[in-house]
Amino acid sequence: MLTFDTIAQVLWTSFATSSYLVLFAVAFALVLKVNQIFNFAQAAVMTVAFYAAHAVVSMAKLPGIAGFVAALGSAALAAACLEIFGFRSLRRRRASQMFVFIFTLIVSELVAYMAMLIFGTWPTTIFPSLFWPVSLVGTIAVSAWDLPAIGGMAGSLALLFLFLRYSQSGRFMVAVADNPDLAELYGIEKNRIYLIAMVIAGLLIGVGMFLYGSRAQVQATTSIELMLFAIAATIIGGIGNVWGAAITAVVLGVVQNGSVLFIPSEWQGFLLYVFLFLAIVFFPKGVKLPERRRGLARKVASVDLDPTVPGAGGKAAAAGEG
Amino acid sequence: MTQASSFTRRMALLAGTAAVTLAGTAAATAQETLRFGMAMPLSGGQATYGQDQVKAAEWAVAEINKAGGVNGKKLEMIVLDTRADPQAGIQAANRLVSVEKVPAFVSAWSAVVKAIAPVTNDSKVVQLSVGANSADIAKLGDYTYTTFPLADIDITAVAKYAATQMGKKKAAIIYINNETGTVAAQIYRDVFGKAGGQVVAYEAYDPKASDWTGPLLKIRASQPDVIHIQGLVADTPQVIAQMRQLGLNQPVSSYSAVYNPKLIEQLGKAAEGVIATSLAPGVTDSPAVAAYVERWKKEAGREPNGLPYTQYLYDAPYIVAAVYKSLDDKKIAPTGENFRKEMLAIKSFDLPLTGKLTINDDHTVNKPVFLMEVKDGKWVQKAVVN
Numbered sequence: 001m002l003t004f005d006t007i008a009q010v011l012w013t014s015f016a017t018s019s020y021l022v023l024f025a026v027a028f029a030l031v032l033k034v035n036q037i038f039n040f041a042q043a044a045v046m047t048v049a050f051y052a053a054h055a056v057v058s059m060a061k062l063p064g065i066a067g068f069v070a071a072l073g074s075a076a077l078a079a080a081c082l083e084i085f086g087f088r089s090l091r092r093r094r095a096s097q098m099f100v101f102i103f104t105l106i107v108s109e110l111v112a113y114m115a116m117l118i119f120g121t122w123p124t125t126i127f128p129s130l131f132w133p134v135s136l137v138g139t140i141a142v143s144a145w146d147l148p149a150i151g152g153m154a155g156s157l158a159l160l161f162l163f164l165r166y167s168q169s170g171r172f173m174v175a176v177a178d179n180p181d182l183a184e185l186y187g188i189e190k191n192r193i194y195l196i197a198m199v200i201a202g203l204l205i206g207v208g209m210f211l212y213g214s215r216a217q218v219q220a221t222t223s224i225e226l227m228l229f230a231i232a233a234t235i236i237g238g239i240g241n242v243w244g245a246a247i248t249a250v251v252l253g254v255v256q257n258g259s260v261l262f263i264p265s266e267w268q269g270f271l272l273y274v275f276l277f278l279a280i281v282f283f284p285k286g287v288k289l290p291e292r293r294r295g296l297a298r299k300v301a302s303v304d305l306d307p308t309v310p311g312a313g314g315k316a317a318a319a320g321e322g
Numbered sequence: 323m324t325q326a327s328s329f330t331r332r333m334a335l336l337a338g339t340a341a342v343t344l345a346g347t348a349a350a351t352a353q354e355t356l357r358f359g360m361a362m363p364l365s366g367g368q369a370t371y372g373q374d375q376v377k378a379a380e381w382a383v384a385e386i387n388k389a390g391g392v393n394g395k396k397l398e399m400i401v402l403d404t405r406a407d408p409q410a411g412i413q414a415a416n417r418l419v420s421v422e423k424v425p426a427f428v429s430a431w432s433a434v435v436k437a438i439a440p441v442t443n444d445s446k447v448v449q450l451s452v453g454a455n456s457a458d459i460a461k462l463g464d465y466t467y468t469t470f471p472l473a474d475i476d477i478t479a480v481a482k483y484a485a486t487q488m489g490k491k492k493a494a495i496i497y498i499n500n501e502t503g504t505v506a507a508q509i510y511r512d513v514f515g516k517a518g519g520q521v522v523a524y525e526a527y528d529p530k531a532s533d534w535t536g537p538l539l540k541i542r543a544s545q546p547d548v549i550h551i552q553g554l555v556a557d558t559p560q561v562i563a564q565m566r567q568l569g570l571n572q573p574v575s576s577y578s579a580v581y582n583p584k585l586i587e588q589l590g591k592a593a594e595g596v597i598a599t600s601l602a603p604g605v606t607d608s609p610a611v612a613a614y615v616e617r618w619k620k621e622a623g624r625e626p627n628g629l630p631y632t633q634y635l636y637d638a639p640y641i642v643a644a645v646y647k648s649l650d651d652k653k654i655a656p657t658g659e660n661f662r663k664e665m666l667a668i669k670s671f672d673l674p675l676t677g678k679l680t681i682n683d684d685h686t687v688n689k690p691v692f693l694m695e696v697k698d699g700k701w702v703q704k705a706v707v708n
Contacts, residue, residue, distance in 0.1 A: 006539050009568070013535040113365075121369040122584075122627065123556040130559055130588045134567045143567050216532050217556050217588075219367050225530050253533075260525075260536030266499045268536070269528030 005139045010258045016146035017215075018253030019153035022246045023208030024226060025233035026157065027201035029245035032234060034177045034197035038097070041082055041104035042230065044111035045202055046223035049075035049209035051115055053126045054218075064214075067126055071213075072206035079202030082107065083195050108224055115220035123217035126210065130217070149211045156207050157246060160200065169196050177240070232272055236279040355398040356391075356646045356656065358639070359418035359427025361438070366405035367556070368431065371628045375430065375453065376401055378632040381617075382639040382674075392646045397639060400424065408437030419445040425661040426645070428638045430631075432456035432501050439466045447658035448665065452638045453631045455578075456505050460685040465662060469641060469679055470634050471689045473506045473577075476599040477552075479691035479707035480575050481510045484548050485517035487705065488573070494523035494546035496537055496553075496561065503552045506577065510550050522546050527561075529554075534561050538568050551576045555628075559588045566592040573597065578630055581694050581701065593696045597704060600692040602630035602676045604703065607692075610674050637673035644671055 024046070031039045052074035057067035086107065090100050132145040164170040175183040176193040184190050212218070212226070230245075233252055237244030252275065260268055360379055363372035383399045391397055400422050402414035411434035418427045419441060429435050430453035439462035442449040451459050451468040455476070459468050484490045493514050497503035503526065511521045523544035525537035538561075541549060549565065549572050551558055558580050565574070566589075574596045581598035589596075605612040611633065618626050626632040645665045646656060654660050671679045679687055695704040 003543075006543065009539055010535055013533065017533040017535075116365065116369070121365075121367060121373075125588065128587060129590050130563045131566065131590055131592045132563075134569075141568050212532075216560055219556060221367055226532075228530075257533055257536045260540065264526070265537045265540070266526035266528075269499070269530060 006261065007258075008138075008140050010261065011254060012140050012142065012146070014254040014257035015250065016143075016149055017257075018250045019149040020208040020211040021226075021229050021233070021253050022153050022249040023156060023204045023211075024230040025237070025245040025249040026160065026242055027204040027208070028227075028230040029234045029237065029240075029242045030160075030197055030204075031201045033240045033242055034173050035083075035087065035194050036097075036177075036180075037087060037104065038101045039104050039201075040101065040227060041086070041107035041111075042201070042205060043108035043223040043227045045075050045078045045082065045205050046209050046226065047108075047111050047115050047220060048078040049202075049206045050126070050213045050218050050223070051119055053210050053213055054119070054124055057126050058124065058128060064127065068210050071210040072203055075206035075209065076199045076202040079198040079205070080195060083198040087194065087198075088191060108227075112220045112224060119220070121219060123219045123222075125217055126213040130215070132215070145211075145215050149215075152207050152211055156204055160204070160242075163200070169193070173197055229272070232276045232279075236275060236283070355396045356643075356650075357398045357400060357422065357424050358642045359414075359422060359424045360399050360401045361404045361411060361414040361418065361427055361429045361434070362401065363406035363431065364401070364403040366407065368406035371453075371555075371631060372404075372406065372430075374626040374628065374632050375635040377622075378626065378636040379428070379639055382636045386639060386643050392643050393650045395646075395650070397643055397646070399639065400427075404429070404431070404434050406431045406434060408433045411435075411438050412441060414438075415441045415449070419447050425656050425658040426450060426642060426665075428452050428635070428642075430454050430635075432459065432505075435459055435466065436462060436501075439463055442466055442658075445658065446662075448662050450638060450641065452634050456501055457509065458505065462685075465658070467662075467665070467681060467685055468687060469638060469681075470631075471601050471687055471691070474509050475689065476577055476601055476691045477506045477509045478513045480550070480577070480597065480599055480693065481513035482517050483693060483705060483707055484550075484573075484575060485514050485519040488548065490519060490547040490573075492520050492522045492544070492546045492548075494525070494541040494544055494549045495521060496523075496525045496527065496534070496541060496549065496551050498529055498553045498557065499526040500529050502554060506552045507550075510552070527553075527557075529557075531557070532560075534564050535568070538565055538570060541565075542568060542570055546572060548573050548575060550574075551580075553579075555579050555582070559585055562589055562596065563592055579628065581630065582628060583625065583701070586696055586699055586701070593699075596696045598694050598701075600630045600694050601689055602633040602692075604629075604692065604694075606703070608675070608677075614675055633675040636675050637671075637679070640673050641665070641671050641679070644668060 028039060028042055031037055049071040053067035053071040056062050056070040057064055086103060090103060132143040134141045134143050172188045172193050173196065175188055176190055180190050233249040234245045237248035256268055256271055259271055360376060362376050363369050379399060383397050386397050402417060404411040404414050415438040418424050426448035428450045429438055430451060432454040435451040435454045436458065438449055442465040443463040446465060449466045451466060451470065453470050455470060455473040457472050457474045459472055484493060495507050495510055497507035511524060514521055523541040523546060525540055527534055527537055549570065551561055551574060553561055558576060562574055576598050578599050578601055581600050586593045603611055605615050615625055645661055645668065648664050648668055649656050649660060669681055673679055681687055691707045693704040693707060694701045
């Protein structure tokens with residue numbers, strides 16, 4: 001059973017299918033880090049992105065690229081609306097974090113019901129067919145969906161990295177994430193940064209949902225179910241550590257899929273909850289590599305600790321990953 | 323003149339009184355309705371099926387009433403939403419029993435039917451399960467009866483057919499790890515084994531799974547001759563797509579939930595050879611079914627989701643009407659207890675879309691199983707297993 005082919009196939013497919021999970025986890029972790037909101041309404045943005053692409057491609061019969069643009073545009077718009085009309089208003093009224101969290105839950109359910117009323121409850125896809133042609137690379141089956149999905153995920157993360165590292169807004173985001181009031185004292189417009197973080201999260205969700213919906217059937221409630229994975233990856237990866245969430249999403253996807261080779265398959269879903277339970281009890285700040293092996297992690301994390309960020313440098317460095 | 327005037331006044335008074343009395347009687351007759359309940363998913367993930375099933379039952383009630391009702395009394399159906407959720411199902415059942423005070427109601431979805439059963443047993447109100455197929459439904463007490471063949475009927479047929487008629491020796495089973503999957507998968511395993519075959523892989527998957535590589539690779543390694551999938555309408559096409567992508571080109575069998583035109587649209591050529599079951603006659607077997615499907619196309623612009631299920635739901639009000647008629651003929655009060663006794667006394671019902679139904683003493687029903695196969699992009703009848 002445990003042949004090289006089997007292990008290689010599991011690793012490849014798990015890696016490919018983790019592409020959208022990574023994007024959902026990064027979007028969730030980014031909003032949690034910058035806006036400090038446990039944004040369960042991400043499910044609503046995911047639902048909007050999917051049905052926008054579905055309407056454009058499956059219903060209006062426009063090309064896939066138009067669906068991709070629709071997913072991105074609608075998700076960014078939905079995220080912006082959520083920030084401007086929802087979170088900003090709640091911040092102004094000094095709503096507690098718990099209240100904001102409840103608001104996000106309500107938004108996710110509200111949008112799911114609206115989608116159900118508009119598009120019905122039958123599971124749908126973006127493209128009419130679920131079947132993607134397959135090529136054999138050696139003995140490994142590589143579907144025509146796999147490479148664009150991995151490329152889409154890698155490209156999105158690279159753009160995010162570059163944005164956070166080299167753009168002024170990206171640096172401001174890090175500063176606001178670290179200490180919003182101090183950042184404001186240094187002239188950073190807090191609300192604008194929150195909006196940018198939400199829009200970026202929306203774009204990541206748009207890419208992720210287009211990938212997911214072009215491979216799997218989606219119902220109005222699917223996004224809510226997908227959220228659990230994003231939350232698990234964020235918690236295990238370390239709250240506030242965006243790249244940690246991305247790596248955890250890949251590892252969780254591969255471990256969950258690969259585990260079936262060693263344990264009965266009905267335990268597969270249970271495994272996610274075991275990881276989540278252990279992470280919350282034993283690693284409440286996330287699973288971290290031992291200090292001396294963290295060379296790579298430090299390089300990546302240096303985005304978060306950039307001392308050149310106006311008003312954020314020293315404090316951010318002292319705060320570590322936050 | 324005075325006498326005449328007095329007579330006229332009296333006549334007018336009498337006529338008025340008579341008119342009022344008649345009007346009152348007519349109103350009383352018009353208001354006298356025979357009520358039953360319908361607890362189905364109208365929202366949530368299963369509403370696609372539930373809404374079409376309720377629509378079918380509504381059509382039947384309208385037809386019954388159009389034909390004069392039950393001994394001149396209107397049949398009235400009270401519809402409540404269960405969301406296919408056991409807790410919501412219990413709430414709906416409590417309302418039907420305590421507030422609406424119906425003697426019988428229709429429900430579906432195995433988990434919901436099971437959750438409701440204690441309520442019906444306690445209140446002595448009949449629950450007619452129409453569409454749920456868990457084998458356990460036959461063991462839920464005196465007040466839960468099914469009009470739909472339980473899982474052991476169609477799964478037994480498809481497993482036996484694979485082993486004996488298709489000559490398959492090694493079967494793999496992949497099933498969703500919930501009530502729908504586990505019971506049916508066990509039945510397939512037992513029947514295929516008893517028919518001389520060997521189950522070489524037996525894999526469950528999580529209801530929230532979006533990737534099935536692991537279990538499918540285990541199945542591929544076991545080299546089966548046939549693969550049986552026991553999943554839901556949302557995940558089964560994806561499992562088949564991934565199965566084909568991983569080079570598993572063996573014949574695939576499943577059950578009635580898969581029998582819908584959408585599967586072919588979503589899978590294209592990958593759907594070829596997929597076998598599903600249908601527990602009701604199709605359009606080519608019955609003119610009534612053909613007319614029924616035509617009505618759907620005309621009124622809804624499509625075929626109903628889960629056609630056979632809607633056929634059973636269409637027939638359910640006819641069962642209720644037959645029992646009500648018998649009670650009314652015998653002047654017996656339509657309580658839940660009497661409804662149950664009368665239904666068992668009648669035992670056999672001739673129904674418009676699913677044919678003859680006989681309720682067995684062990685709370686099961688027998689029906690032929692129609693095996694359907696995707697051939698050249700269409701569902702065609704492969705065999706009928708009695």
